Amino acid sequence: MTESSVQPALWPAPYANGAVEATVTVPGSKSVTNRGLVLAALAAEPGWLRRPLRSRDTLLMADALRAMGVGIEETVSSSSSAAAAVPGPSGEAWRVIPSGLHGPATVDVGNAGTVMRFLPPVATLADGAVRFDGDPRSYQRPLHSVINALRALGARIDDDGRGSLPLTVHGGGALEGGAVEIDASASSQFVSALLLSGARFNQGVEVRHVGAVLPSLPHIRMTVDMLRGVGAQVDEPETGGEPNVWRVSAGALLGRDLTVEPDLSNAQPFLAAALVTGGRVTVPDWPERTTQPGDALREIFTGMGGSCEFAETAEGTSLTFTGTGRIHGVDLDLSEVGELTPGIAAVAALADSPSTLRGVAHLRLHETDRLAALTKEINELGGDVTETADGLHIRPRPLHGGVFHTYDDHRMATAGSIIGLAVAGVEIENVGTTAKTLPDFPRMWTDMLAGAGA
Ligand SMILES: O=C(O)C1=C[C@@H](OP(=O)(O)O)[C@@H](O)[C@H](O)C1
Numbered sequence: 001m002t003e004s005s006v007q008p009a010l011w012p013a014p015y016a017n018g019a020v021e022a023t024v025t026v027p028g029s030k031s032v033t034n035r036g037l038v039l040a041a042l043a044a045e046p047g048w049l050r051r052p053l054r055s056r057d058t059l060l061m062a063d064a065l066r067a068m069g070v071g072i073e074e075t076v077s078s079s080s081s082a083a084a085a086v087p088g089p090s091g092e093a094w095r096v097i098p099s100g101l102h103g104p105a106t107v108d109v110g111n112a113g114t115v116m117r118f119l120p121p122v123a124t125l126a127d128g129a130v131r132f133d134g135d136p137r138s139y140q141r142p143l144h145s146v147i148n149a150l151r152a153l154g155a156r157i158d159d160d161g162r163g164s165l166p167l168t169v170h171g172g173g174a175l176e177g178g179a180v181e182i183d184a185s186a187s188s189q190f191v192s193a194l195l196l197s198g199a200r201f202n203q204g205v206e207v208r209h210v211g212a213v214l215p216s217l218p219h220i221r222m223t224v225d226m227l228r229g230v231g232a233q234v235d236e237p238e239t240g241g242e243p244n245v246w247r248v249s250a251g252a253l254l255g256r257d258l259t260v261e262p263d264l265s266n267a268q269p270f271l272a273a274a275l276v277t278g279g280r281v282t283v284p285d286w287p288e289r290t291t292q293p294g295d296a297l298r299e300i301f302t303g304m305g306g307s308c309e310f311a312e313t314a315e316g317t318s319l320t321f322t323g324t325g326r327i328h329g330v331d332l333d334l335s336e337v338g339e340l341t342p343g344i345a346a347v348a349a350l351a352d353s354p355s356t357l358r359g360v361a362h363l364r365l366h367e368t369d370r371l372a373a374l375t376k377e378i379n380e381l382g383g384d385v386t387e388t389a390d391g392l393h394i395r396p397r398p399l400h401g402g403v404f405h406t407y408d409d410h411r412m413a414t415a416g417s418i419i420g421l422a423v424a425g426v427e428i429e430n431v432g433t434t435a436k437t438l439p440d441f442p443r444m445w446t447d448m449l450a451g452a453g454a
């Protein structure tokens, strides 16, 4: 994949003079890649990850596991001769070779929720100290539930009493594990973190969520699905288990050959482009069955004025989304699909009626306070957005150009770019921040627009 090129501090978001008509190949899912890496690292035998996402968040995950002794070899196979050495579909493939986990090690989490939450449980299995540090924003993102849970399960963690990064996990080579209560209302990643490593704890793990709300349930389903895919035994609420309780039995994990699905949340800006310009965008390889929250876009964007259909091709199933250029406001509870909020808010700001987005108070703890950031940036372009206790009211107004600040948040950058399609003169501050999950975004966006008179 092409690495991100150096981008100007202010990137002029391309304005679309016509309907977008494009096929956009979307790189692999961040959430699947980082779960796949953790599970492969904890397995009892080597495994493959094919078409992984190569972005800041996933490279940080790979580097962190390498620092603890895991072998991760990056290879590229073509459909021709090299395929023999790297069997499976062509493209990039990572060979993961587990080993005993070692400290001392240092882990840079950047601002990746998956790295800062999923790896402290892994580090309890290392035979020494693992120091975690990251971007300034990572110090503010909640981690206390994971720290407290690991302590209750037998871990020694030094966090200077702050309940957040930076911290050191003093791995003892094994963790007792067992039953633990946590409040995961701030992030579903707390539950996923404990489950992903749970099979390697002596007694497995039982996680009971005791908080008022639980966001991003599809991401917990993804964790359960992927654990089962590597042979773990998991009991959970959706298949007859007790509500809010997940259990992973102790046992060895299999090394598997996993092909990573395209990142459907990263497909969002491209589908939005079809909606906003009255155009048509096709995303190849859209999975027919998936736990990714981005799959909800088919319904959400259809409700906002477009339509979509699947087509079978020789390469697999593709999704084509078609817009009419008319966009309707919506009233949606986005608690299950919070990471889609910035893109939906951007489209809603261009709609023909007001929108209410609810159930996403936890977005205040994401890469930035997304509710405050969206409100401020859309209003500075002439919009009328107000924050509620758990979301946004968006009353569309004619917008004008200006700088769209991104607060080191990849989804703010893509949200501003969506608005820029319909509003001349929008400039995105630090579009390079999209490297967190989609390093090639500026080129992909420009290519998509090439035929639409951008
Ligand atoms: O487990 C995961 O891969 C994720 C879970 C969600 O986190 P929250 O539950 O903190 O929203 C989501 O927003 C994030 O982008 C990825």
Ligand SMILES: C=C(OP(=O)(O)O)C(=O)O
Pocket: 111, 112, 113, 114, 339, 366, 367, 411, 437
């Ligand atoms: C919330 C997000 O990321 P993270 O994995 O850092 O929590 C996101 O990608 O929208």
